[in-house]
Amino acid sequence: MSAYITPFLIIETALLVLFVVVFLYKSFKLSRFTIETLEFRKNYEKQLAADKEKEDFLAMLVHELRSPLAVMKGASDLMLKDAAKLSKEQIETLLAQIRTSSAGMLKIVNDILDVSKMDSGKFEVSRVFGDINKILSDECSYYAALAGEKQVKIETKFDDTLPSFNFDPDRIRQVMNNLLSNAIKFAPEGSVVTVGSQKNQNMAFISISDDGDGIPDELKHKLFHKFVQLDGRNHVKVGGTGLGLVVCKGIIETHGGKVWIEDNHPKGAKFVFSIPLS
Secondary structure, three states, rough: OOOHHHHHHHHHHHHHHHHHHHHHHHHHHHHHHHHHHHHHHHHHHHHHHHHHHHHHHHHHHHHHHHHHHHHHHHHHHHHHHHHHOOHHHHHHHHHHHEEEEEEEHHHHHHHHHHHHHEEEEEEEEOOOEEEEHHHHHHHHHHOHHHHHHOEEEEEEEEOOOOOOEEOOOHHHHHHHHHHHHHHHHHHHOEEEEEEEEEEOOEEEEEEEEEEOOOOHHHOOOOOOOOOEEOOOOOOEEOOOOHHHHHHHHHHHHOOOOOOOEEEEOOOOOOEEEEEEEO
């Protein structure tokens, strides 16, 4: 009798093994399908977010360029129409409006081109041997008039032991233009904006601090993202090109350094960036 049972046991065992193999294979295929579906959904959502960002960017770009274009068109139309009636002072005022508006448009275009180069890995800096304290001092002098209009004082604390080294002076000026103008913009009337430099081992550390409202910790990580701007009311808004800090970050990282924000005790914000001396 056992001679007849043994073949059936072998067949049943083989079928059971085959069932388990098929079950495991189907489970594996189902798990893989589920993972692929989730990845597809995640990629699809990322694509939707990217498309939305592009749409928002185009809308922002139109908005940001419309105002200076309208000013330039209005000023030039007035000069062409009533040139003979306008005084020298009026013509100079209109030309100044055109120049200011065109400069603003050029900055937007340059920021977009810089970010595009950074995204494609084609952004470069042209290093020359120089004194970074001299660059910082020149920038502070340049913005003294703007600070004076707000009754804001610019103080400097430069490290005299900081040696000359290789960096791109034009790009560092670009970084300072952004950070220093922002500090003055958000500094309260009668306060102080401090620009400092310090040598620490083989790094140069540059800081720009103000006595404004500062930035909450939960919002600091957004500052170096595209299309994000400060609005001066202790929080961040989306609007404008918001590319200034992105460009600053790209410039400093291309130098081999880093840029970040700290609290400026007892109040305010402090932007710091580092550049290798070697």
